[in-house]
Amino acid sequence: MSYDSLKGIRVVDFGIITAGAGTSAMLADLGAEVIKVEGPQYIDPFRVWTGVANAEKWWDTSAQYAFTNRNKRNLCVDLKQRIGLELVHELVASSDIVVENFRAGVMDRLGLGFDALAAVNPSLIMASISSQGATGPYAQSVSFGSTLEASGGLSALIRSESGQPLISGHALNYPDQIVSLTAVSAILCALFDRAPDKPVWLDISQREVTSYMLGEYVAASRSRAFDKERDDAAAAGPGAPAILNAVLRCADDVWIAVTIADEKTWERIASRLQLQPHLPPGAARLTAVLEDKLHTQTADTVLRLLAACGGSAEIVRTAATLVGAEEEFAESAAFTVDPEGGAVKGLPWRCGAAAMAVHRAAPPLGADNQYVIRELLGRSEAQYQALLEQGVVTSTPRK
Amino acid sequence: MHDKIHHTSKLAAATAPRPLRRLKIAEQYGAGSTDLSRVAVAFAGKQAAAYGAEVVRIEPAQGDPIRAWPPFCDGRSLLFDFLNQGKIEQTESWQASDDTILLTDDPMAAAAWPTHRVVRLHAGDGAGNPGVATEFTTQARAGLLDIFAGADRRPQPLPGHQLAYSAGMAAFAALVAGCLGERGGSAYQPIDVSVLDIALWVNWKHYLAAITGDKAAGLARAEEWTTLRCRDGYVALTFQDKDMASLAILTGNPFFDSPELSTRPQRKKKANEINSAIEAWTQGHTRAEIVREAQRLRVPVGAVLNMSELAEDAQIQARQFFSSDAKARFPKTPLMWNGIRPGADAGAPQ
Numbered sequence: 001m002s003y004d005s006l007k008g009i010r011v012v013d014f015g016i017i018t019a020g021a022g023t024s025a026m027l028a029d030l031g032a033e034v035i036k037v038e039g040p041q042y043i044d045p046f047r048v049w050t051g052v053a054n055a056e057k058w059w060d061t062s063a064q065y066a067f068t069n070r071n072k073r074n075l076c077v078d079l080k081q082r083i084g085l086e087l088v089h090e091l092v093a094s095s096d097i098v099v100e101n102f103r104a105g106v107m108d109r110l111g112l113g114f115d116a117l118a119a120v121n122p123s124l125i126m127a128s129i130s131s132q133g134a135t136g137p138y139a140q141s142v143s144f145g146s147t148l149e150a151s152g153g154l155s156a157l158i159r160s161e162s163g164q165p166l167i168s169g170h171a172l173n174y175p176d177q178i179v180s181l182t183a184v185s186a187i188l189c190a191l192f193d194r195a196p197d198k199p200v201w202l203d204i205s206q207r208e209v210t211s212y213m214l215g216e217y218v219a220a221s222r223s224r225a226f227d228k229e230r231d232d233a234a235a236a237g238p239g240a241p242a243i244l245n246a247v248l249r250c251a252d253d254v255w256i257a258v259t260i261a262d263e264k265t266w267e268r269i270a271s272r273l274q275l276q277p278h279l280p281p282g283a284a285r286l287t288a289v290l291e292d293k294l295h296t297q298t299a300d301t302v303l304r305l306l307a308a309c310g311g312s313a314e315i316v317r318t319a320a321t322l323v324g325a326e327e328e329f330a331e332s333a334a335f336t337v338d339p340e341g342g343a344v345k346g347l348p349w350r351c352g353a354a355a356m357a358v359h360r361a362a363p364p365l366g367a368d369n370q371y372v373i374r375e376l377l378g379r380s381e382a383q384y385q386a387l388l389e390q391g392v393v394t395s396t397p398r399k
Numbered sequence: 400m401h402d403k404i405h406h407t408s409k410l411a412a413a414t415a416p417r418p419l420r421r422l423k424i425a426e427q428y429g430a431g432s433t434d435l436s437r438v439a440v441a442f443a444g445k446q447a448a449a450y451g452a453e454v455v456r457i458e459p460a461q462g463d464p465i466r467a468w469p470p471f472c473d474g475r476s477l478l479f480d481f482l483n484q485g486k487i488e489q490t491e492s493w494q495a496s497d498d499t500i501l502l503t504d505d506p507m508a509a510a511a512w513p514t515h516r517v518v519r520l521h522a523g524d525g526a527g528n529p530g531v532a533t534e535f536t537t538q539a540r541a542g543l544l545d546i547f548a549g550a551d552r553r554p555q556p557l558p559g560h561q562l563a564y565s566a567g568m569a570a571f572a573a574l575v576a577g578c579l580g581e582r583g584g585s586a587y588q589p590i591d592v593s594v595l596d597i598a599l600w601v602n603w604k605h606y607l608a609a610i611t612g613d614k615a616a617g618l619a620r621a622e623e624w625t626t627l628r629c630r631d632g633y634v635a636l637t638f639q640d641k642d643m644a645s646l647a648i649l650t651g652n653p654f655f656d657s658p659e660l661s662t663r664p665q666r667k668k669k670a671n672e673i674n675s676a677i678e679a680w681t682q683g684h685t686r687a688e689i690v691r692e693a694q695r696l697r698v699p700v701g702a703v704l705n706m707s708e709l710a711e712d713a714q715i716q717a718r719q720f721f722s723s724d725a726k727a728r729f730p731k732t733p734l735m736w737n738g739i740r741p742g743a744d745a746g747a748p749q
Contacts, residue, residue, distance in 0.1 A: 004580065004583070004585065005576040005577070005579040005580035005583065005585070006576075006579065007583060008583075026572070030576050049639075049663075063607055063611060064604070064607065067603060067607060132714050133714075133718055133735065134735075135717065135718060135735075136713070136714045136717035136718045137713050137714055137717055138713070138714040139714075141694055142694065142697050142698070142699045143699045143700075143701060144624075144637040144699045146624055146635055146637055146701075147635045147636070147637055147699045147700055147701030148701060149635065149701070150626065150633070150634065150635035150701035150702060150703040150704070151635075151701035151702055151703075151704055151712075152701075152704075152709075153704055153705065153706055153709045154557075154558070155626060155633075155635060155703045156703055156704065156705040156706070157558035157559070158547055158555050158556075158557065158558060159555075160549070160552040160555070161552060161553065162552075164626060164628075164633065165626050165633050165635075165703045166547045166555060166625075166626065167624065167625065167626055167635045168546045168547065169546075169622045169624040169625070169637075170604075170622065170624065171545075171546050171604060171605060171608075171622070172543075172546045172601075172602065172604065172605070173604075174557065174561075174601070177565075177600075177601045177602075177603075178561075178564075178565055178568070178601070181565060181568040181569055181572060182568060182733060182734065183734075184572045185446060185568060185571050185572040185575065186734055186736070186741075188572055188575040188576055188579060189418040189419060189450045189575055189741075190418060190736075191579060192418055192419060192575055192578060192579060192582075193416075193418030193419070193420075200736060200737060201735075201736075201737055201738075202734055202735070202736060203734060203735040203738075204733065204734040205718070205720075205733055205734065207714070208715075208718070208720050208730070208733035208734070209733040209734075211709060211715075211720070211730050211733070212730045212732075212733040213559070213561055213564050213565075214558070214559055214706075214730075215481040215729060215730050216470055216477045216478040216481045216559065217470065217558075217559060217706050218706050218709065218710075218721065218728055218729065218730050219470070219472070219477040219480070219481055219727040219728055219729045219730075220470035220471075220472065220477050220706070220727070221705075221706030221707045221709070221710055221728060237535050237556060238534040238535050238538065238556045238557060238558055238559055238560065238561065239434065239435060239438075239533050239534025239535055239560060239563070240434035240435070240438075240464075240468060240533065240534070241467075241468055241469065242533070242535075245533070245535040245556070247539075247544065247553050247554050249553075255539075255544070255548075255553070255554050256539075257535055257536050257538070257539030257544055257554070257556075258536070259533040259535050259536055261434075261531075261533075312531050312532065312533050312535075312536045313536060314536040314537075314539040314540040315539065315540075316539045316544045316545060316548075316554050317539065317540060317541065317542040317544075317545065318542065318545045318548075319542065319545065319605050319608045319609050319613065320609070321542075322542050322605060322606055322609035329599060329606075332593075332595070332596050332599055333593070333596045333600075334596045334597075334599035334600040334603070334606075335599065335600075335603070335606060343607070343610055345600060345603050346600070348569045348592070348596050348597050348600040349569055349570065349572075349573040349590055349591060349592045349596075350590065350591040350592075351573070351577070351588050351589075351590055351591075352588030352589065353589075353591065
């Protein structure tokens with residue numbers, strides 16, 4: 001297989017920011033023709049939040065938009081005009097998949113809900129990614145990734161030394177990142193089992209995805225005793241059970257993350273550092289003992305010391321030190337460059353040892369209006385020009 | 400909305416959808432397996448089983464160490480049970496049919512597989528510091544520990560097995576993509592998924608900040624979105640330019656509607672002042688009161704809930720997201736497929 005699994009599949013993409021746009025970007029990476037649909041009154045918020053203010057075409061300058069909309073085409077159509085909505089219905093009729101991540105109910109009000117679209121395309125696969133799902137008492141809630149970290153149970157397991165639960169904020173908005181993997185998986189499954197005249201509606205709750213990723217903790221919550229055990233397990237750090245997962249501050253003010261898997265590793269470290277061989281009680285005490293011994297050493301020295309004893313250790317990379325790691329990550333499938341030389345997200349796997357190559361940079365607003373209206377929907381040049389004059393299609397947002 | 404629910408219920412099959420019912424998948428571990436990547440393999444297999452594939456889990460001769468990993472219930476590992484719901488257990492003598500796809504993190508098992516229908520999980524790219532990559536050190540290496548750091552606190556990890564699960568989810572997507580490609584006439588080629596790559600991919604905004612020179616994006620960054628103490632716990636509140644007037648109404652404090660807080664760069668400079676001012680209001684209210692009022696004004700908000708509180712949550716209950724098993728409330732597949740969740744509410748193999 002190369003990256004053409006979805007060749008011949010067309011996606012109408014109402015996805016925005018990361019959760020929705022990132023989902024359809026992966027479908028584009030896999031060879032689907034993805035047509036991102038924006039409107040002059042509502043463009044992808046990434047264009048607004050992270051564009052270069054005061055640039056001539058500020059809406060086409062966002063690096064975040066470029067990262068999450070690679071390999072796509074772009075249609076900018078006014079859905080408030082009846083003819084605009086009809087054009088999109090026509091486009092959906094000749095497509096296979098619709099992706100959207102508006103608040104539950106918004107697509108219905110726009111005339112683009114599942115019922116309306118399945119009526120024009122009875123074989124449609126539609127993925128709706130929303131805060132809490134399309135049903136239930138909180139279906140209409142407004143949220144961000146970070147508020148879902150709180151309501152999905154993640155924040156309660158990430159606490160500062162003072163006990164304050166933490167959220168990832170602008171820097172990560174973690175649920176936005178993982179929901180796209182969930183959504184793509186479900187869409188691919190629906191394609192695998194696709195049958196004529198059997199539409200599929202995938203109602204994906206971002207909050208549920210967040211809790212699902214903590215499944216073993218959720219399962220352990222049937223009593224207070226289990227809560228205690230769960231908290232202890234979480235406090236021991238992520239991943240497999242270990243004697244210690246901790247960060248140590250080194251003399252050069254760099255943090256080192258260290259995992260000491262078992263007692264034998266600890267004994268080797270204790271011997272090397274001339275510490276008492278018995279294991280100090282509790283992670284906090286053990287961390288203090290290590291930090292007391294190592295805080296006068298540089299991070300490189302500490303890394304070498306721990307590694308020589310069989311400990312796992314890495315520098316805690318920051319936004320500043322990720323820059324220096326570019327060369328190390330050049331071969332990573334996580335990132336790549338588009339044909340215009342801009343850095344973008346990659347597809348996070350390799351196929352036949354090759355990473356996905358981006359063949360099309362993220363499109364400017366309305367870049368493919370003509371292609372969609374003329375080639376896909378079969379309108380004449382005169383009709384296309386009329387649509388432009390009426391402002392039904394455009395390449396400029398209206399503020 | 401009601402029409403949609405009605406329509407969808409008409410579409411829904413009587414039983415859970417099993418779109419991958421024709422796929423056969425084997426999960427295999429070996430001497431080359433690591434703690435980090437074996438969780439990723441198991442999570443990928445869990446997804447396949449949830450969507451109806453026949454997933455055969457080959458128990459290593461020396462046993463699966465995850466059986467001894469917390470949390471536990473009645474002596475059983477809930478992690479093991481969560482990861483292995485819906486799978487079939489076999490021993491190493493089991494013979495796979497020719498059309499079976501192998502999911503593994505053991506290089507020897509991958510090399511020995513007779514076809515190219517292989518999905519390989521890797522802990523990292525092998526170029527890092529010595530020592531086996533762990534969930535914790537991989538988060539550090541990819542800059543994820545930087546996310547929850549602060550001027551006054553140590554770097555913190557994401558809890559549980561977030562990277563292994565994310566890698567497992569990516570591996571599952573890649574596996575199905577390979578099957579679709581094969582159906583379209585392309586030969587199946589081995590697929591490789593690295594947990595480190597996933598960690599970087601998830602943390603892409605940090606990487607972008609790095610390459611654009613925004614070094615203030617990380618450790619000890621000014622962050623105006625945070626959790627705020629209230630009468631019975633904490634809430635997380637987020638806001639943008641358009642929400643500032645609502646925030647002023649919510650808190651009864653005109654400070655939030657002032658021109659000096661109208662843009663994010665301005666708010667970042669006053670992050671501590673903003674958070675103190677909001678907290679002055681939240682401390683007098685309960686989480687439920689804050690969520691109700693903020694949602695009324697359409698300000699994004701979430702109460703910080705622990706696992707027990709999640710199980711009591713009206714939304715979780717209305718969508719029947721958790722299993723009804725009295726001993727272990729496993730979350731079900733986090734989506735509805737024409738109104739029904741994929742995946743039987745099945746137990747793990749004994």
